[in-house]
Amino acid sequence: MSNDGNSGDDGRNFDKARRNFLRGVGMGTAVTAAQPAWGGETFQDAFAQFFQKDYRRMSAEEIQAALERIERRAKRRYDVDIDCQNTPPQEGVVFGYAINISRCKGYRDCVHACVKENNLGRDSQMQYIRVLQMDQGDFNLEHSDHYYDPETVPVEGKHYLPVQCMQCDDPPCVKACPVEATWMEPDGIVVVDYDWCIGCRYCMAACPYWARHFNWTTPEIPAEEVNTNTHYLGNRPRPRGVVEKCHFCVQRTRKGRQPACMEACPTGSRIFGNLLDPDSEIRYVLANKQVFRLKEDLGTEPKFWYFSD
Amino acid sequence: MRMSRIKNWTPGVAALLCCSALLSANAEEPAESSQAIRFEGYPNAPEVFVPPRKNDLFFYPCDQCHESMEPNPEIRSLDAMHDSNLEHGRGRIWCLSCHDLDNRNYLRTLLNELVDIDEAYLVCGGCHANRHKDWSFGAHGKRVANWQGERRIYNCTHCHDPHSPAIKARAPKRAPPVRAGLNLVLGAEHEKSHVWDSQEGHEEP
DSSP, X not given: XXXXXXXXXXXXXXXXXXXXXXXXXXXXXXXXXXXXXXXXXXXXXHHHHHTOOOGGGOOHHHHHHHHHHHHHHHHHHHSOOOEEEOOOOOTTOOEEEEEETTTOOOOOHHHHHHHHHTTOOTTSOOOSOEEEEEETXXXXXXXXBSOOOOSSBSOTTEEEEEEOOOOOSSOHHHHHOTTOOEEEOTTSOEEEOTTTOOOOOHHXXXXXXXXXXXXXXXXXXXXXXXXXXXXXXXXXXXOSSOEEEOOTTHHHHTTTBOOHHHHHOSSOOEEEEETTOTTSHHHHHHHHSOEEOTTGGGOOOOSEEEEOO | OTHHHHTTSOHHHHHHOTXXXXXXHTTTSOOSSOEEEOOTTXXXXXXXXXXXXXXXXXXXXXXXXXXXXXXXXXXXXXXXSSOSOOOSGXXXXXXXXXXXXXXXXXXXXXXXXXXXXXXXXXXXXXXXXXXXXXXHHTSSSXXXXXXXXXXXXXXXXXXXXXXXXXXOXXXXXXXXXXXXXXXOOOXXXXXXXXXXXXXXXXXXX
16 A cells, blocks of 8 residues: 555554553553544544545546645644645746756755755655766766765856756656656656655656655654745655655646746756747747757667857 | 947837837937847847846946046056956957947947947947847846746847856756765766665765
8 A cells, every 4th residue: 555644654653552452452542533643633534645546537526636635734833824825837838958067166055945845854864856966077976976065166167067857758767666656747848746756766766867766764844944935746745664766846847937946046057948830938048058968879768958158 | 429320220110119108209219118120130039028137236337436527548457446357358358349449338339339338238248249149049047037928038138248258157956865885986987986886885085
């Protein structure tokens, strides 16, 4: 069965629930629905969560109920009123991304904007974006370093290559998933149903870009830093023990806003837009710049280009 | 003198402008809010809205001081107030290459057009034509806030100090934590080390 969001709430609550339950049994009394058993959730929520269907098989009402459950759970966990939405993909839009690597200076502003936007745990050792530092003239990813920490960047003789989910058009991670918890949306974003993911991590093994990350710990976020603009398939608070990835900030981009990494980039290296719009900036880049993709020979058709000028 | 600028605005674009009413109201002055330009040199370029920034400038309006000063066209190194160290053009240009001598609040392009400080991209484009074209099509420069709808793109001078255009080095944000079970191998060969090798009893130097 799918990973139960309750266990993701935190282990302490589960222990408490177990103790309460045993105590209840010992006293020969029934555990009432209103008690904070069930991982701190009401019985109805825990029950509905346990039997929640795959996102793509839920009816509109069921999705609405799931969104409300997510909001209630976030209220309990972080004491914050989040707004969890289910914005559908726009018609005639397929997202593409391009990065000008001759302008990227390795400041890592994108990495930290992503952590903030996507409600990643501040201590969970997980980041969706890695900025690789490599010797100039060298493009061997195995010799790259993303732990670089000099006084100032750019370092003389180095260049920088931000890597995140490439949103492949033929995604190997989707093929690897045994429970179909991950798929490509009509606007080209590869998303994960965190409630359906069983945490087997096959997709991580299948991804050639190290773009998928396993959520080992329950995200610890200060209440004032929780991003309340969330999406079911995007940055909603997630349970522990599921696989996560960059989703092109689906909660922002489906409403016309830029992804957080692009908005944070101080150099303007990042270009994002609709691949189907011939007048878009991304199409201008693809038509007029020498673009390349990482590990293109694997045939995964990434919708993520790099160029230099 | 303003007419030289106005003729660059095609009527079709002017109708598109959210600030078109403002333009017609006081055609003497360039619009104070964001401006949309369709450059004649770049057919099919979508319009660009440039957020104004001159009100954030420390010395602007320049007339505050220069009103009472005699214009001096002699090429020299400035001492007081202005940074005399111009790191732009490698000595081939100086103040009046971009700034106008008589209208201190304005810039002057290579075509001898008087343009507002907020239209500095017209001046920059005079020399940096390729960058300027990329900028107007969206391959250079920083777009603000959205990918859809009104294209607001920062002025050249928003990111590049026109008197020292190279972007300065600065400290990077915090490095990612090393995942549990992996030891980061520091040392001379740091860049060449494979972090994942360290699990296999890698000897630290």
